[in-house]
Amino acid sequence: MSRLLDETRAVLDHAIRVFADDPHAVGALTAQRARLGGPLRVALAGSVKAGKSTLLNALVGEQIAPTGVGECTRVTTHYADAPSPRIGVTYRGLRREGDPAELPALHRRGSLVIETERLDLARVAALHVDWPSQHLREVTLIDTPGVDSAVSRSVWGSAEQSPEDVIDCVVHLVRHLHEPDTAFLESYGDRVAENVGAAGTLVVLSRADEVGGGRIDAVMAAQQVARRYRTDPALRPWCATTTTVAGLLAETARTLRGVEFTALRTLARLDRAELEAQLLTADRFVAASGVLPSGTRLALLDRFGLFGVRLATSLLRRGVDDSAALAAELGRRSGLDDLRDILATRFLARRDVFQARSALLAVERFLARARSGFPTAGVAGSRPSPVPRAAASRPPDAPALAALAEAVERVRSGAHDIVELDVLTRLRRHPLALPGRASAEVTEEAERLLGDAGPAAAERLGLAADTGASELRAVALAALGRWRGHAENPLADPDTAEVAQVVVRSLEGVLAELPRLVGVG
Known part of the structure; x- marks a missing residue:
């Protein structure tokens, strides 16, 4: 454990003693303490159908987040490493009789199914998916509802945010830099900056294959767009950098099946002109007669998209001769490898700094609320308490608050890594x-x-x-x-x-x- 985390833990212990009579503060600060040194918490944000769940599956290498045509993520969902699969449910306020504490972890056709029909989603704070995965040992991924969703109650500044909703970094997915995405960054950027800042925010152009109209060079074209976004005045104040990924291709590359490789190899053996004619549009590809039935072609489109089928068959023609090599090359060309490198160098390498900064900011917010005379209930990072309001005693006295503020300042002044994050965020603006x-x-x-x-x-x-x-x-x-x-x-x-x-x-x-x-x- 780093010295910074040790000093932060001591500050949190001090704060828990100061706010001992306030269950809201104690709950939030205890949660902050428990997560120090644990996995980095990375939230995936963006509009509906931006590809958040698809990218999550690609990062994990398994289909554990639901994807589909409609809106799939209707409640904030945490994915963390654990010895065995489990889906837990936390509620806003007290859990009522009949509210399930867990959901069954069902598998259908190689995918995890999360059945939320029994839940009153308006009262659900979050779902917690435990899943054995080496890719989740260093990072907990948080899939959030679309920022333009009618059911969105995400982690961005909710007054009833629960302790486990605290985030360290944000990956914001956009199709293009269009109005809904810019509106999110402008409306929620200041709130996100309170915990994360631009230094902890990455913008991903998530539908890279759409930028080039599904051509083989589509990802390269999207990379050029991403480079332009890095200096875009509408985007620069809210993120550290931008990159691009073809999310569907990345997910399929990480979960490629033997039957899919066989079907693609069969297509690659067709006459080149014939195959290119079939791949002009999705309708032509499905309607084509010959070596593959329409059901198989539909399944390939669902998993790869037209761009992925074009790219995969092109690679097979060029000499890629087994499924492992094809999966590796598709993953590289999807942009997933570059994204993972950015997450490792910019975020994971500074895990302790992001966690300490978030914890110290939580203490500072409780201090500010106490000094202003407001109750700490409703402070971001706190859970509504079952303790009746009348049971709460008077707030801490001024000397106790001053001593705690001095302790926070001592850690901050000696933590140059935190200062760097603050200055990086300032330089973006x-x-x-x-x-x-x-x-x-x-x-x-x-x-x-x-x-x-x-x-x-x-x-x-x-x-x-x-x-x-x-x-x-x-x-x-x-x-x-x-x-x-x-x-x-x-x-x-x-x-x-x-x-x-x-x-x-x-x-x-x-x-x-x-x-x-x-x-x-």
Whole structure:
């Protein structure tokens, strides 16, 4: 366990003692404490049918989240690693007689089925799916209802949010940067930033195959769009970066079946002109007569989409000769591998920092509520308490609150990693302005040095991962001198000078962790 998490745990213990008479605060703070050092909590957000559940299945490598034509995610659902399958239900307020605490974990045709017909969804806070999976050991994935859904009661700022709904990072899926997605980012961005910030938010163009009209190069075209989105003024303030993935293809690649490989290989052996004519449209493909029945063709479209069938048969023609190789190549070309790399370098590598920041912010919110004279019930991260309001005693006195605030500040002031996240979020909205240097150029360098692309020394310095220590040290020393100059520049505005000082501290940390060169002779 890291020192930062140990110090955060001590602050939470202090806060639990201060708010001991408030069951709302105790419940939320205890939940925060219990999750420190555990899996990172990543929420999948986006409009209805943006592909959240499909991407979740691709990341896990199994079909455990329901997908289909209609709206499938009608209540926030947590997917976590566990020894055996289980589907638990938590409610808003007390569970009534007849409310099921669990749902049966049913399997149909290789997929998990979540039957919610017995539930009053308006009263359900969340579902919790326990599932044995190595891909869920480091991260708990939270599938949320569409932000434009009529039934949406997601984790974004609900006054009755339960402790387990606390999130560390957000993956926001968009088809294109259209109105519903921009509206979400603008309406909920500030609320998400309270816990996550732009440094913890990733935007994914989730229907990459649609950008290029289903052509073989569709994902490449979508990658170009994603690169443009990274500098889009409507998007930049709300996320760390953007990437793209063909979600359906990624899911199918991770769950490819032998019978599907056989059918695709049969198609690939057809005359090229004949197959291309069949694959012009979905209707033509299903109606084509010959080597495959229409039922098999429909199943391939359902699993791969027209783009996936085109790409798979093209790869088979080029020499991919077994199902494992085909699945690996489809996964790579879907963009899933790039997405997993971003999640690992930007989010998982900073798991302790995201968790500590979220926990400290929870304490600060309870402090603010207590100081303002409002009850802490309804603070984000708290569960409605069954204890009658009359049973609650008076709030903590001013000295106790002041001592707790000092404890929070001590941890924050000594946690440069948290400062980096805060500054990265600020830079997404307010680029730097240094005399004699282009704003975009200097802001990009500052973000990289602050660990925007990953906290490792090579990632911060923009060098290859296998770069030697001597070269890392030389580049870091040059950057340190440059940014000390920025921090001391009398023409720089105060905000820019402050950011430069944080960058200087980051570079000093990089140099401190590099092996020292020892002279010989």
